Amino acid sequence: MRRATGCGARRPPCAWWTRWTSWPGRAGPARAAAAVEELAAGLGDADAPKAQALRRQGQAVLARDEAVLAEVCAELGRLGFRYDEATALARLGGWRASAELLEQALRAFDELGAARDVARVCRVFRGLGLPLPYPWRGGRRSYGSQLSPREHEVAALAAAGKSNREIATRLFLSQRTVESHVARVLRKLGGRSRRDLEDLLGPRP
Incomplete structure (x- = not known):
């Protein structure tokens, strides 16, 4: 050859x-x-x-x-x-x-x-009528059923026993925004109340 x-x-x-x-x-x-x-x-x-x-x-x-x-x-x-x-x-x-x-x-x-x-x-x-993946479609990334970085932050603080007011102050958010994050976290993880978060999130490093 x-x-x-x-x-x-x-x-x-x-x-x-x-x-x-x-x-x-x-x-x-x-x-x-x-x-x-x-x-x-x-x-x-x-x-x-x-x-x-x-x-x-x-x-x-x-x-x-x-x-x-x-x-x-x-x-x-x-x-x-x-x-x-x-x-x-x-x-x-x-x-x-x-x-x-x-x-x-x-x-x-x-x-x-x-x-x-x-x-x-x-x-x-x-x-082809297919949705463009992030970031080429523009806008903010959709995390689907996964927690976003902000949701992880809120969930970790809530699991540690922090109140919505304390979380809002620490992360510079409104209490209403914190409430929305907690509700989305529970929905994504299948929890019924914030008391479930520690078990749902698993051990933290």
Whole structure:
């Protein structure tokens, strides 16, 4: 097996082509198909793991083969090519309308500083009618059934026997706000009264 450098012997436009595999480019699928064919011909059986993975990625995209694309995602991840893995995840997430896969791609692009790709994934979320994850949707984070940091603070003080007035003074909150926090904590943890909080919160360090 020969070893190739770069993306293959003929050096096809891999940077452009890699982006196409996740984002339909202006040139359309005809140019992409030609690029994949050129890459495959140039590579042959060369020992070029990334280029071979990108070849498989392009072929999977053209054939809309989810199973192969999922394998390529895993392979690119093992090889440590995070950007290419994220582009494959974004494509697969779009095909499957999977918020989980799209969020993985979104967070990877964000960590890599790929702002344009972050914007593209956000558009995919919106186009599919999927809610954007925090912080890209804007506003404050929703903690769902988990306690927020402030709720943890209030709950810990209440469990220690502090009154609403004492908690409000200590945390610079109104008593009404403290009452609301305590009520939400009890609802989330399944408690009936603040006397249950110590057991519900568990041992404190």
